[in-house]
Amino acid sequence: MNLTLKVWRQKDAKSPGRMVEYQAANIIPDMSFLEMLDVVNEGLIARGEEPIAFDSDCREGICGTCSLVINGIAHGGQRGTTACQLHMRHFQDGQTITIEPWRAKSFPVLKDLVTDRGAFDRIIQAGGFVSVNTGGTPDANALPVAKVDSDRAMDAAACIGCGACVAACKNASAMLFVSAKVSHLALLPQGKVERNQRVLNMVQQMDAEGFGNCTVTGSCEAVCPKEISLDFIARLNREYGKALLKGATGHKETV
Amino acid sequence: MSITNVFTSSIGKKYIMALTGMALFLFVVLHLLGNLQVFLGPEVLNRYGAFLQGNVELLWPARIVLLILVGLHIWSAIKLSAENKAARPQPYAQQELAAASYASRTMLMSGLIIAAFIVYHLLHFTVQVTAVNLTGKDFTKLMDAKQQHDVFAMMVTGFKQPVVVGAYVVAMFLLFLHLSHGVGAMFQSLGWKNPAHGPLIARFAEIISWFIFLGYISIPIAILLGYGSSYEGLTK
Numbered sequence: 259m260n261l262t263l264k265v266w267r268q269k270d271a272k273s274p275g276r277m278v279e280y281q282a283a284n285i286i287p288d289m290s291f292l293e294m295l296d297v298v299n300e301g302l303i304a305r306g307e308e309p310i311a312f313d314s315d316c317r318e319g320i321c322g323t324c325s326l327v328i329n330g331i332a333h334g335g336q337r338g339t340t341a342c343q344l345h346m347r348h349f350q351d352g353q354t355i356t357i358e359p360w361r362a363k364s365f366p367v368l369k370d371l372v373t374d375r376g377a378f379d380r381i382i383q384a385g386g387f388v389s390v391n392t393g394g395t396p397d398a399n400a401l402p403v404a405k406v407d408s409d410r411a412m413d414a415a416a417c418i419g420c421g422a423c424v425a426a427c428k429n430a431s432a433m434l435f436v437s438a439k440v441s442h443l444a445l446l447p448q449g450k451v452e453r454n455q456r457v458l459n460m461v462q463q464m465d466a467e468g469f470g471n472c473t474v475t476g477s478c479e480a481v482c483p484k485e486i487s488l489d490f491i492a493r494l495n496r497e498y499g500k501a502l503l504k505g506a507t508g509h510k511e512t513v
Numbered sequence: 514m515s516i517t518n519v520f521t522s523s524i525g526k527k528y529i530m531a532l533t534g535m536a537l538f539l540f541v542v543l544h545l546l547g548n549l550q551v552f553l554g555p556e557v558l559n560r561y562g563a564f565l566q567g568n569v570e571l572l573w574p575a576r577i578v579l580l581i582l583v584g585l586h587i588w589s590a591i592k593l594s595a596e597n598k599a600a601r602p603q604p605y606a607q608q609e610l611a612a613a614s615y616a617s618r619t620m621l622m623s624g625l626i627i628a629a630f631i632v633y634h635l636l637h638f639t640v641q642v643t644a645v646n647l648t649g650k651d652f653t654k655l656m657d658a659k660q661q662h663d664v665f666a667m668m669v670t671g672f673k674q675p676v677v678v679g680a681y682v683v684a685m686f687l688l689f690l691h692l693s694h695g696v697g698a699m700f701q702s703l704g705w706k707n708p709a710h711g712p713l714i715a716r717f718a719e720i721i722s723w724f725i726f727l728g729y730i731s732i733p734i735a736i737l738l739g740y741g742s743s744y745e746g747l748t749k
């Protein structure tokens with residue numbers, strides 16, 4: 259396959275960036291999107307040019323590091339798929355492909371296609387954890403959890419924190435990410451104790467980071483590689499309202 | 514952290530947006546049901562008009578509450594939109610919105626045009642400024658046999674003007690667009706949605722938006738097509 263790439267190049271966080279055109283020649287359809295970029299980079303290095311910087315780690319769709327907006331869609335538009343799991347057979351020979359970084363004030367571009375997603379880490383630090391040390395893996399059924407709750411908690415916990423929801427949202431809102439984290443912990447007994455404080459703190463941090471507001475358009479859910487549902491945002495809204503009414507310490511002491 | 518966070522936090526402002534939206538939505542439904550009495554004839558409609566106008570102690574508090582609701586709805590909309598704009602200073606060179614519907618992307622615009630329409634509508638039928646009704650008649654002078662304000666004659670005279678009817682139909686279409694996204698979204702913003710009854714809410718939003726649109730435009734269009742033309746109150 260031969261492709262034309264239009265790639266966002268930006269020297270560093272301070273410099274302005276621009277779209278630059280490259281030719282990707284002799285691409286094998288079974289390559290992943292990132293392997294295609296590796297091939298292009300080898301060519302650039304051979305010519306003595308600066309390779310295109312992009313993030314990746316596991317390359318098997320589980321870490322959430324890869325973060326490319328491909329032809330205007332975060333992760334390229336194949337449902338439930340990260341960019342690293344997207345294969346070149348989904349493109350046509352001779353096609354022009356635009357590649358941009360996640361664009362949000364809260365995710366500043368560090369270089370080319372690499373963004374700083376520290377904002378997500380700070381949201382987690384604000385409350386996305388359980389304070390008590392819960393020890394080793396408990397015996398099965400030692401702690402009763404209803405099947406519906408465990409299933410829903412697992413659905414939420416599937417979030418890999420890649421940030422595609424922010425990238426796809428017309429408002430650069432982080433609600434899907436925050437809702438997944440809040441829901442996953444609030445549904446389980448270990449996380450329930452701190453649920454009020456957690457949701458208040460995480461939303462406060464989310465707002466402080468400068469993310470936009472949810473207008474229920476559903477673009478986040480459509481691009482999410484883990485197919486986290488918009489229903490979790492409704493759950494987050496519910497959790498937040500309850501926490502505001504009850505106050506941060508409005509939970510029952512369990513010991 | 515206290516309840517005042519409703520005014521400062523992102524989710525809090527969405528609550529304000531949703532709650533005021535819900536109250537205004539209920540008003541829109543009641544207003545429609547009231548107005549549809551035009552099809553029950555002049556007597557019923559004029560009695561209804563006299564009933565509303567006769568309760569000044571209720572009329573003005575209701576108007577003030579509505580004004581506050583509209584004010585809060587617009588305030589939260591502008592605040593939230595400004596924050597949303599600021600959240601992405603560098604736009605994409607190419608962006609495909611993966612799901613966002615046309616209605617969801619144009620909420621601010623449809624809302625602001627509807628607000629402008631409400632001003633016109635109030636001048637037209639509430640304040641009854643002769644200059645805006647394009648008929649040259651003074652609506653405040655219309656009285657029926659019982660010496661009540663002749664609302665029926667006012668509506669029939671007012672909606673004989675195709676230009677005015679056109680403006681009302683366009684405004685109601687925008688209201689339809691606004692509600693087709695807004696009604697479902699308000700349940701979501703308030704957290705009153707779950708996977709079980711989510712589809713039901715979506716269906717309800719669709720049906721009620723159509724009902725409101727068709728209900729409202731039926732009045733001016735019926736009048737333009739001749740409904741009420743034989744009413745004797747018109748000749749005065």
Ligand code: FES
Pocket residue numbers: 313314315316317318319320321322323324340341342343
């Ligand atoms: S590189 Fe780990 S998910 Fe793509």
